[in-house]
Amino acid sequence: MVRFRDSVDMRIINDTEHGSTTYKNGIIDSQNDVGGWPVLKLEKAAPDADGDGIPDSWEKEHSLNINENDAAMFTLSDTYTNIEVYANSLVQEIAENEYK
Known part of the structure; x- marks a missing residue:
C-alpha cells in the first residue's frame, strides 16, 4: 500500500475494497460526520531564496x-x-x- 495516504484516503479505500460505508446517513455534511479532521503533519519548508516554490x-x-x-x-x-x-x-x- 502507498505510504502517503492519510486517514481520509484509508477510510475511502477500505469502504471501496469491502463494499461498506463508514458513514451511512447520506451526504457527508461536516467533518464531524466522519470523525473530524485528520491530524495534519507539518514540516518546516525548505529554504527558497527566490520564492519560486522550488527549494x-x-x-x-x-x-x-x-x-x-x-x-x-x-x-x-x-x-x-x-x-x-x-x-x-x-x-x-x-x-x-x-x-x-
Missing part, C-alpha cells in the same frame, strides 16, 4: 539559479516548466512503482 537544494542539484525566480522557465525541459519538473520529481518513485 534551493533542488535548484542547486539541477543547476538552476537560487536567486532567480525561474519556475515558469523551460530550462530543464522543452515541454515542462521548471516547477513542473520539480513537482513531478516529488512523485517520481510513486509513478514508477504504480504498476509493479
